[in-house]
Amino acid sequence: MKAAVVRAFGEPLVIEERPDPEPGPGQVRVRAEASGLCHTDIHAAHGDWPVRPNPPFVPGHEGVGLVETLGEGVTHLALGQRVAVPWLGKTCGRCEHCLSGWETLCEQQINTGYGCDGAYAEKMLAWADFAQPVPEGISALDAAPLTCAGVTTYKALKVADVRPAQLVAISGVGGLGHLAVQYAKIAGATVAAIDVTDEKLELAAELGADIVIDAREHDPGEVLKRHGGAHAAIALAVNEAAFSAAYSGLRRGGKLVMVALPAHGTIQVPIFDTVLGGISVIGSIVGTRQDLTEVFQLHAAGRTRVIQETRPLASVNESIDEVLRGQIKARIVFDLGEGR
Numbered sequence: 440m441k442a443a444v445v446r447a448f449g450e451p452l453v454i455e456e457r458p459d460p461e462p463g464p465g466q467v468r469v470r471a472e473a474s475g476l477c478h479t480d481i482h483a484a485h486g487d488w489p490v491r492p493n494p495p496f497v498p499g500h501e502g503v504g505l506v507e508t509l510g511e512g513v514t515h516l517a518l519g520q521r522v523a524v525p526w527l528g529k530t531c532g533r534c535e536h537c538l539s540g541w542e543t544l545c546e547q548q549i550n551t552g553y554g555c556d557g558a559y560a561e562k563m564l565a566w567a568d569f570a571q572p573v574p575e576g577i578s579a580l581d582a583a584p585l586t587c588a589g590v591t592t593y594k595a596l597k598v599a600d601v602r603p604a605q606l607v608a609i610s611g612v613g614g615l616g617h618l619a620v621q622y623a624k625i626a627g628a629t630v631a632a633i634d635v636t637d638e639k640l641e642l643a644a645e646l647g648a649d650i651v652i653d654a655r656e657h658d659p660g661e662v663l664k665r666h667g668g669a670h671a672a673i674a675l676a677v678n679e680a681a682f683s684a685a686y687s688g689l690r691r692g693g694k695l696v697m698v699a700l701p702a703h704g705t706i707q708v709p710i711f712d713t714v715l716g717g718i719s720v721i722g723s724i725v726g727t728r729q730d731l732t733e734v735f736q737l738h739a740a741g742r743t744r745v746i747q748e749t750r751p752l753a754s755v756n757e758s759i760d761e762v763l764r765g766q767i768k769a770r771i772v773f774d775l776g777e778g779r
């Protein structure tokens with residue numbers, strides 16, 4: 440099977456021919472149909488974060504495909520069943536976080552495409568308990584972006600506790616943001632979308648954003664304040680200044696939900712404004728299996744639109760460059776299915 444491999448940080452990925460991986464107990468082998476390119480994969484390939492993966496590794500955590508081989512003890516998945524393989528590859532199932540509905544915080548977790556080989560490959564392994572069945576009616580190409588971009592932003596909106604009649608700012612309308620706009624609308628909010636390219640601002644409006652803010656021309660904080668200030672701002676842009684701008688656009692009692700992970704990112708939070716304004720700054724990491732179930736349910740019910748464009752896996756390096764240049768409308772999905 441073919442896989443796109445990070446051999447060294449910052450180097451182009453290399454397409455390698457590898458033996459099909461053999462599932463261990465509790466695992467399945469999945470024949471890939473689709474694999475989304477999340478900006479996290481670019482951070483992984485660049486070694487951007489304090490905790491780094493170990494090259495050589497196969498990135499990718501928006502994997503979707505058909506179960507091909509069942510490892511020992513796997514009884515609840517069927518051969519040929521379509522599953523999604525998300526970032527949350529496996530957790531301990533026993534710790535405080537796992538037992539309290541916060542498996543995303545488990546300290547023993549293994550992350551797909553980071554702590555183990557991921558979805559930039561024709562075949563991949565998954566722990567069966569975390570391989571999420573994809574409901575009928577959702578294509579593999581749509582399921583892929585939902586598997587990280589979808590679940591992550593759906594969870595971020597939950598964490599922000601968004602209610603109807605609130606103003607929610609979505610900072611960055613990329614792979615994550617184009618779905619965040621839609622979840623905020625589903626929650627009933629008035630949505631202000633912020634980005635720095637015309638195409639993404641147009642897309643945000645098309646997806647239901649009520650206010651669009653071009654951060655090249657306007658200070659997003661000032662615009663949000665003119666609208667009374669945001670009850671919540673979801674920071675999805677890979678840019679530190681965008682975090683500060685989102686913070687400055689909050690109203691009293693507002694929440695900044697940090698999701699994007701720019702390399703070595705820090706922001707300065709003014710203590711006085713935070714205390715007097717009762718502001719919350721919250722980190723949000725992906726979502727649980729239950730969150731992903733809900734994301735798939737919403738999509739199957741026709742309530743979300745996934746904007747994706749396909750590429751062959753062989754174009755992985757050009758695809759990464761396109762994302763970094765801001766040329767992709769929302770999400771690239773590598774098409775690994777029969778028609779590739």
Ligand code: NAD
Pocket residue numbers: 476477478479480482587588591610611612613614615616633634635636639654675676677678680681697698699700701723724725726762765769
């Ligand atoms: P993306 O590249 O598709 O989208 C980023 C968007 O931000 C683009 O539309 C870009 O035009 C926009 N942008 C850039 N500068 C901006 C600015 N100054 N103001 C407003 N918008 C600006 O990336 P993505 O795949 O959506 O991922 C976004 C970030 O989220 C990455 O850092 C990724 O690692 C992170 N991420 C976090 C989680 C999590 O669980 N916390 C999960 C997935 C991804």
Ligand code: ZN
Pocket residue numbers: 477478479480500526587588
């Ligand atoms: Zn991701």
Ligand code: ZN
Pocket residue numbers: 530531532533534535536537542545546547
């Ligand atoms: Zn745990």
